[in-house]
Amino acid sequence: MSLTTGVPAKDQPVGDPPASSAPAFELKAAAFIMPVIRLLRLDMDAVEAQLMPKVQQAPAFFQHTPVVIELSALPSEDEEVGFPQLVGLLRGLGMIPVGVRGGGGAQHEAAKAMELAILSDKTKPVKTSVGDDVAPEPAVAAQAIGSPVGVETGSHLIDRPVRSGQRVYAAGGDLTVIAAVNSGAELMADGNIHVYAPLRGRAIAGLRGDTKARIFCSDLQAELVSVAGHYRVSDSIPANLKGCLTQVFLDHDVLRIEPF
Amino acid sequence: MARTIVITSGKGGVGKTTTAAAMAMGLAQRGQRTAVIDFDVGLRNLDLIMGCERRVVYDFANVINGEANLNQALIRDKRCEHLSILPASQTRDKEALTQEGVGQVLDELGKTYDYIVCDSPAGIEHGAVMAMFFADDAVVVTNPEVSSVRDSDRMLGILASKSRRALENDEPIREFLLLTRYSPERVARGEMLGVEDVQEILSLNLLSVIPESMAVLNASNAGNPVILDHESDAGQAYADMVARYLGEERPMHFLEPERKGLFSRFFRG
Numbered sequence: 001m002s003l004t005t006g007v008p009a010k011d012q013p014v015g016d017p018p019a020s021s022a023p024a025f026e027l028k029a030a031a032f033i034m035p036v037i038r039l040l041r042l043d044m045d046a047v048e049a050q051l052m053p054k055v056q057q058a059p060a061f062f063q064h065t066p067v068v069i070e071l072s073a074l075p076s077e078d079e080e081v082g083f084p085q086l087v088g089l090l091r092g093l094g095m096i097p098v099g100v101r102g103g104g105g106a107q108h109e110a111a112k113a114m115e116l117a118i119l120s121d122k123t124k125p126v127k128t129s130v131g132d133d134v135a136p137e138p139a140v141a142a143q144a145i146g147s148p149v150g151v152e153t154g155s156h157l158i159d160r161p162v163r164s165g166q167r168v169y170a171a172g173g174d175l176t177v178i179a180a181v182n183s184g185a186e187l188m189a190d191g192n193i194h195v196y197a198p199l200r201g202r203a204i205a206g207l208r209g210d211t212k213a214r215i216f217c218s219d220l221q222a223e224l225v226s227v228a229g230h231y232r233v234s235d236s237i238p239a240n241l242k243g244c245l246t247q248v249f250l251d252h253d254v255l256r257i258e259p260f
Numbered sequence: 261m262a263r264t265i266v267i268t269s270g271k272g273g274v275g276k277t278t279t280a281a282a283m284a285m286g287l288a289q290r291g292q293r294t295a296v297i298d299f300d301v302g303l304r305n306l307d308l309i310m311g312c313e314r315r316v317v318y319d320f321a322n323v324i325n326g327e328a329n330l331n332q333a334l335i336r337d338k339r340c341e342h343l344s345i346l347p348a349s350q351t352r353d354k355e356a357l358t359q360e361g362v363g364q365v366l367d368e369l370g371k372t373y374d375y376i377v378c379d380s381p382a383g384i385e386h387g388a389v390m391a392m393f394f395a396d397d398a399v400v401v402t403n404p405e406v407s408s409v410r411d412s413d414r415m416l417g418i419l420a421s422k423s424r425r426a427l428e429n430d431e432p433i434r435e436f437l438l439l440t441r442y443s444p445e446r447v448a449r450g451e452m453l454g455v456e457d458v459q460e461i462l463s464l465n466l467l468s469v470i471p472e473s474m475a476v477l478n479a480s481n482a483g484n485p486v487i488l489d490h491e492s493d494a495g496q497a498y499a500d501m502v503a504r505y506l507g508e509e510r511p512m513h514f515l516e517p518e519r520k521g522l523f524s525r526f527f528r529g
């Protein structure tokens with residue numbers, strides 16, 4: 001279930017290396033999680049006006065984040081997309097636009113001219129109920145960097161603290177953490193996230209759009225919580241929940257954070 | 261097989277070199293054959309704190325480049341026969357330490373020493389990465405303030421993913437916390453984080469709490485690791501650290517200001 005197909009490379013020699021030289025690289029296939037900006041209209045001024053406040057809400061979420069521009073929801077494949085303005089806007093907000101998905105031939109040519117990759121359309125994004133033009137809907141799933149978590153099994157258990165800068169992703173299932181998740185760390189799961197220790201970093205459940213996913217934790221002090229693309233940052237997470245059993249879930253498109 | 265211990269921190273100036281010198285001396289005084297290596301290329305000061313700066317002929321980089329052999333570069337400590345120092349180069353650029361070269365030096369030291377203590381530069385630059393790569397144990401030196409604690413957390417994350425043990429899927433590095441420059445009075449006044457606050461965030465095995473102490477400055481001026489100053493609070497706290505590292509149980513000292521008060525802080529709501 002990956003968008004970036006990559007090259008299946010099993011120790012393929014590249015040319016004939018001189019006998020003494022050790023291999024300097026390996027070619028591998030990897031897939032990454034990236035937010036997708038699904039354009040619904042061609043009015044880039046409107047995109048800008050609506051995107052700015054979102055980014056200001058959670059600047060860290062977007063800083064240096066690679067993003068994909070999704071064209072499939074646009075009314076027509078023939079109309080011109082204002083890539084220069086859009087790319088400029090995204091870069092200006094700290095994001096790194098890497099490619100486009102969907103759309104037609106002329107749009108692809110314009111995208112290439114802006115050094116954007118044309119990403120394969122094989123995997124359709126999981127439809128979410130997000131009614132928001134530019135919610136950072138995570139559309140692609142794969143193992144995240146930085147942490148030794150397998151992608152095969154349905155659920156994962158982490159029993160060591162998740163530290164600042166580490167990311168853990170449970171593909172296709174739940175993630176359970178029985179040690180602290182520190183500020184600057186990030187948890188992601190396609191299913192639910194359970195944290196039986198202080199949650200001080202970010203938790204992103206229902207990464208591929210499962211609106212039934214929930215986050216359960218015994219001590220909520222998170223920087224960000226998100227279910228199926230609906231998120232809240234610490235400023236808008238009630239402070240009085242520190243130390244109580246709390247769940248985060250979607251109720252008709254509204255993200256609710258409640259003790260239980 | 262020798263155990264390689266890296267003394268590391270995210271933030272600079274927290275007391276790594278002071279700690280490397282004290283721990284190496286402490287281990288050696290307990291009869292463990294110990295080598296202490298300075299990885300801080302260009303900023304060497306381990307030799308100053310060890311008081312052997314005038315005896316440096318060759319350094320770590322010379323050994324890696326094959327310009328000297330290990331025995332020529334190692335300086336035997338005059339106070340303790342089990343201790344040797346491998347100084348850093350003051351002149352070379354940081355890239356002088358290659359991973360392969362460092363690995364070979366550690367392997368060779370491992371044949372004759374029980375412990376190899378690596379004094380790392382701060383942060384995640386090349387020298388620090390080299391110092392941590394081969395580590396079996398890590399002592400994360402942290403001051404009781406928010407920025408230092410957060411940087412330590414980040415270092416721990418890097419240790420867990422970038423070391424040889426992590427890359428080879430070996431048993432993870434044993435991680436220890438050392439709190440230094442601790443001032444119970446300032447903790448009581450709320451100007452510094454307390455031990456328990458730091459422990460709550462980092463959840464690590466705490467080796468010792470080293471108090472803020474004049475003895476440290478006096479010791480480094482004299483070129484004597486502070487652990488040799490048995491009368492001093494810092495010297496005793498470092499002696500406790502070495503004992504606990506070797507598996508002894510000892511109660512924590514130097515946590516309280518003159519008398520009373522500290523723990524009550526933690527137990528209110």
Ligand SMILES: Nc1ncnc2c1ncn2[C@@H]1O[C@H](COP(=O)(O)OP(=O)(O)OP(=O)(O)O)[C@@H](O)[C@H]1O
Pocket residue numbers: 269271272273274275276277278279300380381382440441442470471472473474476477480494
């Ligand atoms: N417990 C202590 N009490 C008082 N001063 C201390 C203590 N520990 C260290 N210092 C002082 O703090 C300064 C920095 O110590 P040290 O050189 O050991 O830190 P470092 O972490 O090695 O620094 P760098 O990151 O630059 O290598 C020195 O002046 C030292 O004397």
Ligand SMILES: [Mg+2]
Pocket residue numbers: 276277278300379380381
């Ligand atoms: Mg130092």
